[in-house]
Amino acid sequence: MRILEEGKADYLKVDPDGYRASVRDNKPHQMVSKLMTHKEAVERFVRDGDYLAYDCNYFQRGPSSLIREIVRQRKKNLWLCGKFTYVACAILVEAGCADRIDIGFIGFGPWISRAVREKKCTIYEYSNAVITLRLKAGAMGIPFMPARSFGGTDGFQHSGCKIVEDPFTGKPVLLVPALNPDVSIIHVHQADEFGNARVFGTGIAHAECALASKRVIVSAEEIVSTDEFRRDPARTSIAHFTVDAVVHAPFGAYPGTVQGYYASDPMGVIEAMGAMFRGDFTEYLKKHVYSVQSHDEYLQKVVGTEKLAEIRRRETIREGYAS
Amino acid sequence: MRILEEGKADYLKVDPDGYRASVRDNKPHQMVSKLMTHKEAVERFVRDGDYLAYDCNYFQRGPSSLIREIVRQRKKNLWLCGKFTYVACAILVEAGCADRIDIGFIGFGPWISRAVREKKCTIYEYSNAVITLRLKAGAMGIPFMPARSFGGTDGFQHSGCKIVEDPFTGKPVLLVPALNPDVSIIHVHQADEFGNARVFGTGIAHAECALASKRVIVSAEEIVSTDEFRRDPARTSIAHFTVDAVVHAPFGAYPGTVQGYYASDPMGVIEAMGAMFRGDFTEYLKKHVYSVQSHDEYLQKVVGTEKLAEIRRRETIREGYAS
Amino acid sequence: MSTPATDFNEREFVICQISRLVDDKYIYWVGGGGEPMNSVLLAKRMSAPNLQYLTEDGCVGPEARVPFDPLMTMISSPANYRALQWGTMNYAADLAQLGYVDYGILATLQVDRYGNVNSTVVGKYEGGEGRRFGGPGGADSIAALAWRTILVTDQQKRKFVDRVDFISSPGFLDGPGARERHGLPPGTGPWRVYTPWAMFGYGADCQLMIQAIAPFVTLEQVLEEMSFKPAIAPKLEILEVPTEEELMILRTQIDVAGQVTDRGRWIEFKDGKYSFAAP
């Protein structure tokens, strides 16, 4: 099984044995309550220098309130899993929280471009699906996963992927390195206090993120009883033992949508996109992050109940988004 | 990436490119009605010499009525995917339908033992999970999948697996060859005429079987409308384009259970287990297969409406088994 | 209703072209929003009511409720409405990897003579000197795994280059056999490139060939807006303009807010021919 080609970039160390030990030693195997505030969850489970994955993005059922809390706490030197992203990476890089990004797709904007030129931010190249496949390998406890895409691209050269001779067919096949983030933040429709969680509708890689990550913070629109999960176990997307913290975060994806719960706020979306395209989140962060101490205060003072009522009203489709 | 050890057994050829071509050329990409009888489905889609996978087993939400139809049509030289099995392999081998088995777990009995000694049946060794992992690789279009189990066993020596030096960690890691069966038979709770299908509750590898197999026959307790699927798309376990035939088969898993629909028939289970342990299915097949022409006739004449009412009545748990 | 339209813009023109290729018989992977999504939404209302497409979030065969809020082309209830199945990104990629995706449709920043796609950087990659863009996103998977890829781009010199500055998503790389040598599945690759002015196919040499042009431009105009000279089909076709019905549906049901179609020059039918309207 010869190695035919190798990407030349750094990648988060592949260590399934180390991850297993971390699962054994640090994951809460027992059913214990993990309800806590945004502040406590981020303080306890997001650490400077972490590899951070967020599922979905700032506009689409993403953990927007947790991203704002990470900024508020001025975390440093994060390595971001930049898949399927409009503004989340730009916010975190501009806020000084992150200095490395694995890229599938992100809204780049002039600020990150400048940071790259000035060597304040390093970029590694993948595609959205290659990144979620890396997470899938990480979620299965294996060191790599074969894939039939990404070979032949220039991105490959700037990645941690390899092309080997497949020992079964003799043909070239690409291998992606498993990804086990230090921490993942995931926004869901419903969770119980232990961390059992439900995502309704499509998604990116919430189940993989939860299984693949050393630490997991789930923020949830609703906290429901464990009995509710036991009544319909097929709807459980994430099992409690993968989760370290459960944060009750109604409208946690604002300005984004949570399918079946509320629509996006187009003005809020455009405001963030504008800041990204200008490469200047100064005013945005002042207004949406630093002006308040908590997500609750943010909803009350910055967003306002009228807006919240409006985005809930505009979400008229409910089919498939309840159990 | 050195090969450290290799199993010495034959295995179904690994050919992701060939499988892709088969998907392109033979799978019904268009939404067309595929409703047909057991007889037609097995005539058209199960061929002598096929590698056949069935999901679950003769007693647990398995395609028991399709297995009986395969026997009735006296298919030959099948290669069986013998995972999680009490009697299905024994039935198919004793009926003269199969002469090769990949084993995860099967009820062996004296008949298969004798067939092996007489070289009328060849056995290849895996475990249940290694086989479903092979199906998972087949369901992802990749040639192999790493795994952390099965190494060091004697089964490994009689399998198609390899142990290689992981090019990412330098440690030994096992690779299982992808499995793309020629045909899969899968029993589900609900299907529409196009082949969209729902399985409620736990299972073995129904989704993987459907995605990994060149031809797929789905038998369903209920045929429901496509609108029903569109109302709750998260419940769709199998997408129509993977499916070649849809067979309406109420009580299709008899004498086994279908969770939420009917309990098993313990006497029917014991009757089949007894035949397996004795190594003599002659009477069993005469009564349960050859005495009738169809599944409908079987339910009426052999099982009887009273028994059917009883096993439905005994299934008192419904939570989680409807959409 | 199938009367040829007399007033439309470049975006509407290209959306209608692609829309007409779309057929109930096949499965499509549609990249993001923009022209690709609008093309299939139009096709579903015109000729392919049972159209099956998937998006990167693993949504299979939705009956999307349009219009969408800005950017909400995936993981939103209107975009995913009444789907046949909901999955996630790895599921979409698995389906494509298995060969279920007959056609991939995607918009791109820059394309070269081999159909290679750049959505990463214009200019030099190393040192971050070039102008940086967001990366391949889902386009790499589509370009690698769909049996046939349909690209949409603008007819501009800087977007049609001899060699892209960075291959984000693979076309034919550097010619016949190259995809396979890098582990991509055989029999796949670029099939068509559409711009508002022209339609390109590929020759046996895996290089772009102009096959048809819009009735409101000349071949010379098209060639002027390319950085290299492509092969030209022996018989150059003229693309048919949008019909009134297509435009009505597109404008009143799909891109109501003009998010996609409110860019591009306008074309009018005047003096017996189609030409650019005065700005």
Added chain:
Amino acid sequence: MSTPATDFNEREFVICQISRLVDDKYIYWVGGGGEPMNSVLLAKRMSAPNLQYLTEDGCVGPEARVPFDPLMTMISSPANYRALQWGTMNYAADLAQLGYVDYGILATLQVDRYGNVNSTVVGKYEGGEGRRFGGPGGADSIAALAWRTILVTDQQKRKFVDRVDFISSPGFLDGPGARERHGLPPGTGPWRVYTPWAMFGYGADCQLMIQAIAPFVTLEQVLEEMSFKPAIAPKLEILEVPTEEELMILRTQIDVAGQVTDRGRWIEFKDGKYSFAAP
């Protein structure tokens, strides 16, 4: 209620032993039915109400409704009742591969001094000459991936052998480091072997060591029912007999039909000690 019982059989004895190891704090993968399943069902009713176990069909943390119909220990509504999550077999294997399974509990046909498990063939494999059994099933995954494996088997000479005829599921293979050399995760492996007569652990040499025996047998009796001589712990413990409460729950709520417990010899308390009852 925690009165030591005076009448019980060998199966009941071993089920109670294992049951007492089971704790709310850990996650268990329970192989099939039989003693392993009955042990956790008993523990859930005795000391571990929030017990979390998974089964091969990807069922996480059910509150099973017992008794089960024959063989219906998985993929049945009573076995899967009120689970926290329903998955499939690959999900169970993934969880174990990730290190979530603290303990695996499985019954087996034959075990050797290194804890290797045979469920494939007794006698010669080649040519099909030996007596053939069903294969590893889920046991290979449990034995390879759980941090600690608890085995249950009978105390019979032919079941306790120096070297199994076929390694279906891995123990320590041929000693320290062997599992890792074959790609199995470090830090895993056999932890206890329970029989109705004794409990075994492992020494640093990865070989079986008798650690405790039942009060109704002597060490000599145990050793007579082994094909090899194991190490013996410096301080040999005596296993505690079932309590009345355990037996009542086991007999009236779990194995009501005696599917599991109606095999094995009976033990009685007579003349101040436990001994086998006359048949």
